[in-house]
Amino acid sequence: MPLFSVIASHMLAVDERLKEVLEQHNPVVREVSDYLQQASGKRLRPALVLLAGRVGAIGSLSFDLVEVASAVEMIHMATLVHDDIIDKAEMRRGMPAVRSRFSDPVAVLSGDFLFARAFQILAATRRPELVDLAAEVVYVMSTGEISQHLDQGRIASEEAYWRRIEAKTGFFLEACCRLGATAAHASDPVREALGQYGHHIGLAYQVIDDLLDWVANPNVLGKGVGGDLELGIYTLPVIHALEDPRFGEDVRGMLAKKDQDLVKNVGRVLSDSGAFDYCRQRAADHLRRAQKALEQVPEGIERQELADVADFVGAREY
Amino acid sequence: MPLFSVIASHMLAVDERLKEVLEQHNPVVREVSDYLQQASGKRLRPALVLLAGRVGAIGSLSFDLVEVASAVEMIHMATLVHDDIIDKAEMRRGMPAVRSRFSDPVAVLSGDFLFARAFQILAATRRPELVDLAAEVVYVMSTGEISQHLDQGRIASEEAYWRRIEAKTGFFLEACCRLGATAAHASDPVREALGQYGHHIGLAYQVIDDLLDWVANPNVLGKGVGGDLELGIYTLPVIHALEDPRFGEDVRGMLAKKDQDLVKNVGRVLSDSGAFDYCRQRAADHLRRAQKALEQVPEGIERQELADVADFVGAREY
Numbered sequence: 004m005p006l007f008s009v010i011a012s013h014m015l016a017v018d019e020r021l022k023e024v025l026e027q028h029n030p031v032v033r034e035v036s037d038y039l040q041q042a043s044g045k046r047l048r049p050a051l052v053l054l055a056g057r058v059g060a061i062g063s064l065s066f067d068l069v070e071v072a073s074a075v076e077m078i079h080m081a082t083l084v085h086d087d088i089i090d091k092a093e094m095r096r097g098m099p100a101v102r103s104r105f106s107d108p109v110a111v112l113s114g115d116f117l118f119a120r121a122f123q124i125l126a127a128t129r130r131p132e133l134v135d136l137a138a139e140v141v142y143v144m145s146t147g148e149i150s151q152h153l154d155q156g157r158i159a160s161e162e163a164y165w166r167r168i169e170a171k172t173g174f175f176l177e178a179c180c181r182l183g184a185t186a187a188h189a190s191d192p193v194r195e196a197l198g199q200y201g202h203h204i205g206l207a208y209q210v211i212d213d214l215l216d217w218v219a220n221p222n223v224l225g226k227g228v229g230g231d232l233e234l235g236i237y238t239l240p241v242i243h244a245l246e247d248p249r250f251g252e253d254v255r256g257m258l259a260k261k262d263q264d265l266v267k268n269v270g271r272v273l274s275d276s277g278a279f280d281y282c283r284q285r286a287a288d289h290l291r292r293a294q295k296a297l298e299q300v301p302e303g304i305e306r307q308e309l310a311d312v313a314d315f316v317g318a319r320e321y
Numbered sequence: 322m323p324l325f326s327v328i329a330s331h332m333l334a335v336d337e338r339l340k341e342v343l344e345q346h347n348p349v350v351r352e353v354s355d356y357l358q359q360a361s362g363k364r365l366r367p368a369l370v371l372l373a374g375r376v377g378a379i380g381s382l383s384f385d386l387v388e389v390a391s392a393v394e395m396i397h398m399a400t401l402v403h404d405d406i407i408d409k410a411e412m413r414r415g416m417p418a419v420r421s422r423f424s425d426p427v428a429v430l431s432g433d434f435l436f437a438r439a440f441q442i443l444a445a446t447r448r449p450e451l452v453d454l455a456a457e458v459v460y461v462m463s464t465g466e467i468s469q470h471l472d473q474g475r476i477a478s479e480e481a482y483w484r485r486i487e488a489k490t491g492f493f494l495e496a497c498c499r500l501g502a503t504a505a506h507a508s509d510p511v512r513e514a515l516g517q518y519g520h521h522i523g524l525a526y527q528v529i530d531d532l533l534d535w536v537a538n539p540n541v542l543g544k545g546v547g548g549d550l551e552l553g554i555y556t557l558p559v560i561h562a563l564e565d566p567r568f569g570e571d572v573r574g575m576l577a578k579k580d581q582d583l584v585k586n587v588g589r590v591l592s593d594s595g596a597f598d599y600c601r602q603r604a605a606d607h608l609r610r611a612q613k614a615l616e617q618v619p620e621g622i623e624r625q626e627l628a629d630v631a632d633f634v635g636a637r638e639y
Contacts, residue, residue, distance in 0.1 A: 027464065029464065029468050031467065031468045031471045031472060032464045032467050032468050034471075035467055035471075082433075085429050085430070085433060088425065088426065088429050089426040089429060089430070105471070106470075107406065107425070108406065108407035108470050109467055109470060109471065111403050111406050111407060111429060111432075112403070112407070112463045112464075112466050112467045112470065113463075113467065114429075114433070115400075115403060115432070115436070115459055115462075115463035116459070116460055116463040116464050116467070118433070118436055118459065119456045119457070119458075119459035119460035119463060120456075120460060122440050122452060122455075122456040122459075123452075123453055123456040123457060123460065125452070126449040126450075126452035126453040126456060127449070127453065128449075129449045130449075131444040131445070131446075131447045131448075131449065131452070132444075134440060134441075134443070134444035134449070134452050135441055135444040135445065137440075138437045138438075138440040138441040138444060139437070139441060140437075141433055141434070141436065141437035141440075142434055142437035142438060142441065144433075145430045145431075145433035145434040145437060146345065146347065146350045146430075146434050148430050149349065149350050149353055149427055149430045149431065149434070150347050150349045150350050152424075152426050152427060152430065153349045153352075153353075153423070153427065154349060
């Protein structure tokens with residue numbers, strides 16, 4: 004079964020809305036805006052908004068929900084465009100990144116205009132609580148990334164890792180669920196349960212992302228193995244091996260030496276030490292907790308699809 | 322008389338609010354946030370919000386007004402931090418730019434977190450029209466700059482120049498006045514008149530800024546002469562000389578040759594051709610229209626101060 008089938012028509016409405024909102028009269032800006040829309044991702048965040056907003060709902064779709072889902076995707080696009088500057092990434096979603104296709108300055112400005120349009124759409128719902136939560140997402144992500152960036156190359160504790168991915172992904176996916184529930188006027192307990200669900204799939208999603216940076220087929224993922232380590236970012240597999248008394252000393256030595264075979268050598272230790280298995284277990288824990296949270300949510304096809312999203316997060320290989 | 326004396330206490334309230342809102346618990350992020358606040362500029366935008374919101378007002382200051390003024394300054398700070406990445410600027414407001422002090426990535430993220438906080442403050446006023454107008458400012462500026470950036474080194478018409486500075490400065494200062502008037506529930510005609518005033522001082526301000534890039538004392542301005550031209554940005558003095566039948570051919574030749582003395586040679590022509598005088602006249606036109614718009618605004622010390630701001634814009638030398 005393809006994902007998001009119960010909201011397929013609403014997802015199309017989001018695509019239509021993005022096209023409308025990002026339309027440009029100036030031909031130069033239009034080229035950039037069209038390019039931004041070509042590289043379409045998994046659309047996980049707008050899907051969460053729609054599913055969370057439809058859970059237990061009867062009848063027609065609220066207009067706000069499509070608006071919020073579109074705004075959330077634009078915020079996500081903006082953060083990706085800005086992240087690529089930070090990571091000096093060449094590719095994104097199988098295409099040259101905006102910074103490669105155009106330039107870093109155009110990427111800075113494109114992110115800004117996506118943020119601006121997103122907040123205009125949210126303002127038009129006349130629901131300040133939606134603006135506030137979406138802005139909080141941008142705030143948490145950007146300050147979290149400043150801290151990560153300035154701490155680059157410093158060995159972090161596992162606790163600091165979880166804080167970092169909470170800021171990067173956990174809070175955003177939680178906010179998507181909360182935004183959908185709030186836009187649809189869900190009850191407080193349902194909104195809280197959906198928020199918990201989003202939080203846990205967010206953490207699982209990021210742990211698996213960090214794991215796939217090591218174990219995915221590079222041809223499928225579209226980028227090299229160990230890319231995070233090359234950028235000086237220590238993710239859970241590395242942190243786990245560092246904290247393992249049997250392997251920590253070795254890995255620390257490799258990180259200090261930074262020789263040409265760093266990624267290959269560290270990768271071998273991660274595999275031997277069981278760090279990859281540990282990551283899979285931790286992701287599975289969070290997915291179980293996500294499923295558990297769904298028990299507090301009204302039954303129905305949307306809840307089933309949220310459960311399927313959790314399964315998809317656990318199963319993804321790229 | 323110092324500027325903004327009638328709103329001096331409110332300006333202090335804005336400074337206090339910025340400090341509160343930008344406070345950080347994470348020590349790494351705190352260092353960046355503190356640095357952002359050290360480089361305090363002219364505070365023209367929050368002053369316009371406050372003055373426009375106080376014109377004709379009786380009694381105590383509305384809470385919203387200080388909030389909006391603070392948000393507007395944060396948006397301005399964000400655009401400056403991002404602009405410095407685009408222009409590869411080393412200095413800003415007499416200090417190393419955020420990108421020089423930290424790095425381009427930190428500058429990208431700092432701008433984002435300033436935007437995010439600004440929109441949270443605006444959302445908290447529960448006035449969606451304020452969020453919308455502030456987001457429109459970011460939208461107009463960023464798309465305008467994309468167009469300028471991708472057109473760099475292309476000779477533009479004077480008409481295109483006015484469109485560009487409208488997007489860069491005119492609309493922002495207009496929006497500051499409109500935001501203040503809207504926050505204070507001014508009548509429609511007063512809000513429109515204040516918007517017109519802001520629009521015209523914005524255009525005058527930018528023309529004079531572009532003129533000062535050529536004629537200011539580099540020691541006072543804190544940057545070299547002809548910096549815009551070095552970046553491939555053709556401002557009004559150059560465009561005017563290019564459109565002058567007596568000098569256009571010469572300047573076009575210099576721009577094509579791009580030799581080491583480009584700035585010196587073009588500067589001499591600009592001086593001879595009367596391009597600088599033309600800029601001063603056009604700025605004076607707009608300042609007259611700004612003063613004219615003020616006639617539709619209730620009399621009082623705030624209106625007098627708005628008139629003084631226009632005089633200040635006309636007289637500034639750095």
